[in-house]
Amino acid sequence: MQKAEENTQYAITAKNLTKAFGEFIAVDHISFNIKQGEIFGFLGANGAGKTTAMRMLCGLSKPTSGEATVAGFDVSSNPESIKKNIGYMSQKFSLYEDLTVMENIRFYAGIYGLSDKDIKEKSAHLLQHLHLDHEKNKLVGSLPLGWKQKLSFSIALIHEPKIVFLDEPTGGVDPLTRREFWEMIYEASQRGTTLFVTTHYMDEAEYCHRVSIMVDGSIAALGTPAELKKQYEAESMNDVFLHLARQATRQAD
Amino acid sequence: MRSLKFLLQKEFRQIFRNPAILRMIFIMPVIQLIVLPLVANYEIRNVNIHVIDHDHSMYSRELIRKVTAGGVFQLQGYSANYKQALLDVEHDKSDLILEIPQGFEKQLVRESEAPLFIAVNAINGARANLGAAYLNTILRDYNQEIRTQWIQFPKFDEIPRVEVISNYWYNTHQSYTLFMVPGIMVVLLTMVGSFLTALNIVKEKEVGTIEQINVTPIRKHHFILGKLIPFWVLGLFVLTLGLLVGRVIYGIVPMGNIGLIYLFAAIYLPAILGLGLLVSNISQTQQQAMLLSFFLMMIFILMGGLYTSIDSMPQWAQVVTWFNPVTYFIEVMRMVVLKGSSFNDIKGHLGVIALFAVVLNTWAVVSYRKRS
Missing domain, CATH: 1.10.357 (Tetracycline Repressor; domain 2)
Structure with missing residues (x-):
């Protein structure tokens, strides 16, 4: 219990977190602490181990060794308690395409245990905020990708989780929608939600409070975008990323 | 919940x-x-039979009529020699060959018994088995019939005959x-x-x-x-x-x-x-x-x-x-x-x-x- 209190100042902590699949070490002793309300950019080339690390933090994958806590709960021993406190949006679109917008909202709100009154209020607010009032009875499969992603993010936030994990949330989305998406991320951060974001867009990396860059399963750099640019004498996060990613020996998938 | x-x-x-x-x-x-x-469905219908009648007698005609009357056997061919009948089987036109030897009637009347020959195309095993079994039943019936016709006197059969009658329960008509x-x-x-x-x-x-x-x-x-x-x-x-x-x-x-x-x-x-x-x-x-x-x-x-x-x-x-x-x-x-x-x-x-x-x-x- 004492340990949980100690960690409450941090939304996420990781210490030597490792995941091995047989001989292959996908995530190799990574350590970091993420403060509440922080937007943490988790960068890395394809196959660097980002998704595996994120899956461990979400309780979807059991760490081979090392420790990590999310919302004060240990990922190895208490993954189900973590799940009550996090939202998750994966790179695969994960709403039900054969359900309507409203039905998806109701379903996810329902399984997170929201009351009928809450579901009604939240969904009305959400639909209004996303300007989806007229589309609420349309099947999600018929919506454009950008709208789907925004809806998906809003649904990941519906139970007011302390931490939200976003795995390449803006992949394939147009620049305007991406911009709106990041406005939503900022709003969530201002309400005190911690955001853990993976992305391949380096302009998005500049929007993060702090970023880490993974190379071959380890964290090669960690700091604010300004710090990293200074450290690597680069003009943009893009240059920082290229500088580090070129050191990789692992084949990208 | x-x-x-x-x-x-x-x-x-x-x-x-x-x-x-x-x-x-x-x-x-x-x-x-x-x-x-x-x-x-396991019921066998449309079994093609090829008859070789070397006898051309009243009894042989009666036998053929009896075999084909039931609806199970279709008289597919009628020839004078086995070779031709076998050709029919080889071309999958016939399933069964029934050969009635020469002197069938004569032997039947004289010795009260006469041999018949049945050849079965066993490529389709179930069909062949059931077809042959069914043909045997018909022949037995025919045999019985002739005997009752002949043995008029004495009225009571000297040889005791046992007839088995099956009664199918739960699915009466099978x-x-x-x-x-x-x-x-x-x-x-x-x-x-x-x-x-x-x-x-x-x-x-x-x-x-x-x-x-x-x-x-x-x-x-x-x-x-x-x-x-x-x-x-x-x-x-x-x-x-x-x-x-x-x-x-x-x-x-x-x-x-x-x-x-x-x-x-x-x-x-x-x-x-x-x-x-x-x-x-x-x-x-x-x-x-x-x-x-x-x-x-x-x-x-x-x-x-x-x-x-x-x-x-x-x-x-x-x-x-x-x-x-x-x-x-x-x-x-x-x-x-x-x-x-x-x-x-x-x-x-x-x-x-x-x-x-x-x-x-x-x-x-x-x-x-x-x-x-």
């Missing part, structure tokens, strides 16, 4: 929006029940539809139960929504119940549809209590759904799930006593059938529909199937992992 309500709501909505599932539930059972019993339809219903229920559940869950794996579910605090058994209950309801619906088709089209009214069939199905379905869950746990794609289900289904059907009698299987195969849930339901179906068996007669079967349900579902729940 509240999350279960939302899961069920979602599943039912998805099922009623999926045209493929609706087709499978409504159309497949009706078509299968109408078509299969008509063709899955109707194949009455035998097949209940069995086919079981197969349908099994297919709907295991295929649909397995495909449904694997589809969520493929699309990626299952990962979203796994990251929610949803309880494992709630998720699984949310998948099982809708397909349990669908299974009972398919059973009702099957019983209705059986009644309307074939006039099959179960002799026993129809409630017993539902009771058994209500316990049988969870067992089959549990199997579907297991299949989905080990399959990553719908293709894998489909192939695995198909493989299991073939064994279930061929080793479930639907088409072939379990009693005539080799000992090891009979042991295998004990582990086939389909066996028990087919037996119960036939017992209740044909014989009017009561609860006491089927309670042993019920117990076994309940055990299947518990074991398969426990296995499925344990092997379902929310995290890797």
